[in-house]
Amino acid sequence: MSMAFEISQRAAAARPKAARAFPATASGKPGDGTADDDARALERIGMKLSYARNETVFSEGDEAAFSYRVLSGAIRLCKHLADGRRLIAGFVLPGEYCGLLHLDAHRFTAEAASDLVVIAYPQRQVEAMGKTMPSMRKRLEDFLAQRLESMQEQVVMLGRQTAKERVVSFLLNLAQRAGVKQNERAEMAMSRQDIADHLGLTIETVCRMLSELKRARLIALPGLHEVVLTDVEKLRALGGGGK
Amino acid sequence: MSMAFEISQRAAAARPKAARAFPATASGKPGDGTADDDARALERIGMKLSYARNETVFSEGDEAAFSYRVLSGAIRLCKHLADGRRLIAGFVLPGEYCGLLHLDAHRFTAEAASDLVVIAYPQRQVEAMGKTMPSMRKRLEDFLAQRLESMQEQVVMLGRQTAKERVVSFLLNLAQRAGVKQNERAEMAMSRQDIADHLGLTIETVCRMLSELKRARLIALPGLHEVVLTDVEKLRALGGGGK
DNA sequence: CGCCGTGTTGACCAGTTTCAAGATTGGTGG
DNA sequence: CCACCAATCTTGAAACTGGTCAACACGGCG
Numbered sequence: 001m002s003m004a005f006e007i008s009q010r011a012a013a014a015r016p017k018a019a020r021a022f023p024a025t026a027s028g029k030p031g032d033g034t035a036d037d038d039a040r041a042l043e044r045i046g047m048k049l050s051y052a053r054n055e056t057v058f059s060e061g062d063e064a065a066f067s068y069r070v071l072s073g074a075i076r077l078c079k080h081l082a083d084g085r086r087l088i089a090g091f092v093l094p095g096e097y098c099g100l101l102h103l104d105a106h107r108f109t110a111e112a113a114s115d116l117v118v119i120a121y122p123q124r125q126v127e128a129m130g131k132t133m134p135s136m137r138k139r140l141e142d143f144l145a146q147r148l149e150s151m152q153e154q155v156v157m158l159g160r161q162t163a164k165e166r167v168v169s170f171l172l173n174l175a176q177r178a179g180v181k182q183n184e185r186a187e188m189a190m191s192r193q194d195i196a197d198h199l200g201l202t203i204e205t206v207c208r209m210l211s212e213l214k215r216a217r218l219i220a221l222p223g224l225h226e227v228v229l230t231d232v233e234k235l236r237a238l239g240g241g242g243k
Numbered sequence: 244m245s246m247a248f249e250i251s252q253r254a255a256a257a258r259p260k261a262a263r264a265f266p267a268t269a270s271g272k273p274g275d276g277t278a279d280d281d282a283r284a285l286e287r288i289g290m291k292l293s294y295a296r297n298e299t300v301f302s303e304g305d306e307a308a309f310s311y312r313v314l315s316g317a318i319r320l321c322k323h324l325a326d327g328r329r330l331i332a333g334f335v336l337p338g339e340y341c342g343l344l345h346l347d348a349h350r351f352t353a354e355a356a357s358d359l360v361v362i363a364y365p366q367r368q369v370e371a372m373g374k375t376m377p378s379m380r381k382r383l384e385d386f387l388a389q390r391l392e393s394m395q396e397q398v399v400m401l402g403r404q405t406a407k408e409r410v411v412s413f414l415l416n417l418a419q420r421a422g423v424k425q426n427e428r429a430e431m432a433m434s435r436q437d438i439a440d441h442l443g444l445t446i447e448t449v450c451r452m453l454s455e456l457k458r459a460r461l462i463a464l465p466g467l468h469e470v471v472l473t474d475v476e477k478l479r480a481l482g483g484g485g486k
Numbered sequence: 487c488g489c490c491g492t493g494t495t496g497a498c499c500a501g502t503t504t505c506a507a508g509a510t511t512g513g514t515g516g
Numbered sequence: 517c518c519a520c521c522a523a524t525c526t527t528g529a530a531a532c533t534g535g536t537c538a539a540c541a542c543g544g545c546g
Contacts, residue, residue, distance in 0.1 A: 079395070083483070085403045089395065107395060151394050152322070152332065152350060158401035159443035160328045163502070192525060200402035202503055207526055224511070224525075406534065435493060445535055450494055467493075467543090 046119035051112040058099070060109045066120045067099040068092070073116035074189040077108040078197065088198040090150055091190060093177050100126060100143050114189035114225070158200045166199040167209040168238045171219065175229050182232045188225050289362035294355040301342070303352045309363045310342040311335070316359035317432040320351040321440065331441040333393055334433060336420050343369060343386050357432035357468070401443045408483035409442040410452040414462065415482055418472050425475045431468050 046069070051057060057068065057075060068075070075092040089108055092098040098110060129136045153173075157166050180186040188195075196203040213219045218235050220228040229235060289312070294300060300311065300318060311318070318335035332351055335341040341353060372379045396416075400409050423429040431438075439446045456462045461478050463471040472478060 079399060081399065081403060081483075087399050087402045089398060107391070148350070148391075148394075151391075151398065154398055155332060155394065155401060156322060156324065156330050158398060159330045159440075160324065197402075203525080204504080204527085205502060208502095211526075446493080447495085447536085448534060451534090454494075 045125045046121045049118055049120055051116040051118070053112055053114050053116075055112045055116075057110040057112060057116075057118070060107060064099055065123050067097060067123055067126050068110070068118040068120050069097050070094050071117040071119060074113040075110050075116065075118070076113040076190060076194055076198075077110055079108060086197045087200075088194055089154070091194075091198070093174075093189075094187075096177070097143060099123075100140055101147075113191070113194050154198075163199075163201055163205050164209050164212070165239060166201065167195075167206060167213070168235050170195065170199060171213075171227055171229060172232070172235055172239055174227070175232075180229075182229055184228065185222060186227050186229070188227050288368045289364045292361055292363055294359040294361070296355055296357050296359075298355045298359075300353040300355065300359075300361070303350060307342055308366050310340060310366055310369050311353070311361045311363050312340050313337050314360040314362060317356040318353050318359065318361070319356040319433060319437055319441075320353055322351060329440045330443075331437055332397065334437075334441070336417075336432075337430075339420070340386060342366075343383055344390075356434070356437050397441075404483045406442075406444055406448050407452050407455070407481060409444065410438075410449060410456070411478050411481045412483065413438065413442060414456075414470055414472060415475070415478055417470070418475075423472075425472055427471065428465060429470050429472070431470050 048071070051073075058064075058066070060079065070092050072094055074094075075098055076088050077090050077092065077098065078086055078088045080086050091113060092110075126136075126140075130140050131137070153169075157169055161169065174188060175181075175184075175186045178186045190198075192203045192206050196206045199206065210219070210221065213235075214221055218229070218231045218238075220230055222228060291314070294316075301307075301309070303322065313335050315337055317337075318341055319331050320333050320335065320341065321329055321331045323329050334356060335353075369379075369383075373383050374380070396412075400412055404412065417431060418424075418427075418429045421429045433441075435446045435449050439449045442449065444452075453462070453464065456478075457464055459477075461472070461474045461481075463473055465471060
């Protein structure tokens with residue numbers, strides 16, 4: 001089984017914890033609807049892996065041998081600049097994929113933003129499925145389009161939004177992707193520093209903006225890594241001309 | 244000839260100046276080497292169009308019926324936000340393409356950043372060539388990869404670089420893409436406002452940074468729309484941890 | 487010649503960062 | 517179970533970068 005061999009190679013390189021058993025659907029994001037068939041097909045060729053916070057899933061420049069689907073936790077896609085500055089291009093949340101298209105993902109380093117469980121798929125299999133299954137091909141294309149869309153949003157955010165707008169956009173985006181509505185609790189797995197590096201701010205500014213939103217009763221922070229949007233309408237109004 | 248008909252439709256929509264005759268190679272960027280065959284093949288199915296500064300080539304959301312190659316001048320790819328803020332995702336310089344992949348380009352509005360001459364290719368033909376000519380397929384993939392690369396650079400720039408670093412990066416990038424070396428004159432067709440909207444700065448800050456670089460003898464500005472990099476080494480050092 | 491669009495420069499101001507304490511949280515070992 | 521420690525988060529005050537507002541310069545064109 002050369003496939004299994006490759007997986008354990010990679011696993012060794014990234015030093016994830018030994019893969020533990022998880023119910024196959026445990027952390028699958030609900031509401032995926034149309035994706036289920038493809039997801040199941042992938043599930044069969046994938047392997048579950050766990051990483052502790054801050055472990056590297058793959059590095060910039062690595063050969064893109066695997067794609068990943070997040071089961072729980074979050075991946076951060078980041079770029080480390082020469083002088084230590086860091087920039088996070090995006091997060092991969094539960095139910096989402098990364099590295100499906102070698103084009104994009106492996107230009108970044110992927111790290112566990114929190115304790116993380118993923119399923120890894122050999123890239124070759126994904127490509128093969130893309131060629132035979134039309135629905136899978138479509139999903140690959142959608143994935144790329146989404147990725148472009150989100151990079152674009154980030155460019156708008158970084159280029160033309162204020163600190164408060166950025167934080168609000170981030171929270172709205174997070175809640176939407178998690179399928180969480182007003183007054184529901186959303187997980188915010190990444191650290192404040194991660195958020196700051198994603199929004200092009202300092203950690204202190206992120207904190208201040210969160211506090212300010214809390215004081216204004218627009219959000220609540222039941223725990224360090226949870227948010228509740230208590231007034232989506234007003235948040236949207238603050239979200240800036242974005243988009 | 245339905246192709247010609249479609250082209251003039253589009254031309255009418257965008258109100259370009261009547262296409263004038265240009266020697267086929269007049270503004271072709273030299274040094275394209277390997278691309279020449281494909282370029283020539285495209286040239287045959289393309290139509291020359293001219294636009295005055297600020298005319299729209301295509302709008303965000305338009306059907307991507309055409310791809311474009313810039314012969315002279317520059318296209319700006321921009322996004323207009325609700326509140327009037329504007330953000331320029333990038334410029335297309337002479338010799339470069341835009342809209343080759345419907346995926347990306349037509350999420351932006353393309354406008355003439357200066358007086359502009361392009362060749363327009365019916366999208367269908369490009370796709371057809373992509374399927375039959377392997378070298379063309381490769382070029383299309385490269386194009387996408389490049390586009391992603393440049394968006395990424397912009398994200399780093401906007402997220403983690405200072406005003407001076409941004410301007411320096413921009414100038415270095417411009418010179419490199421124009422194939423211009425130290426002490427050679429590079430065209431900078433776009434306005435200061437365009438540059439500002441690309442770098443996420445104000446026009447005043449762009450001016451100040453350019454003046455500062457000029458005072459430091461790192462660049463010269465022989466004309467409003469020309470730059471000479473007089474000390475690429477020091478500029479690189481200023482260019483920040485970029486990449 | 488004077489106007490208009492664009493670019494440049496200066497003075498002042500606001501938002502963000504930086505620097506510096508604390509406060510919480512989570513993990514470890516007694 | 518609690519005490520302690522390290523890491524992370526929060527908050528405050530001062531410094532600074534870049535933005536805003538305003539005046540002026542320059543160049544093309546009617």
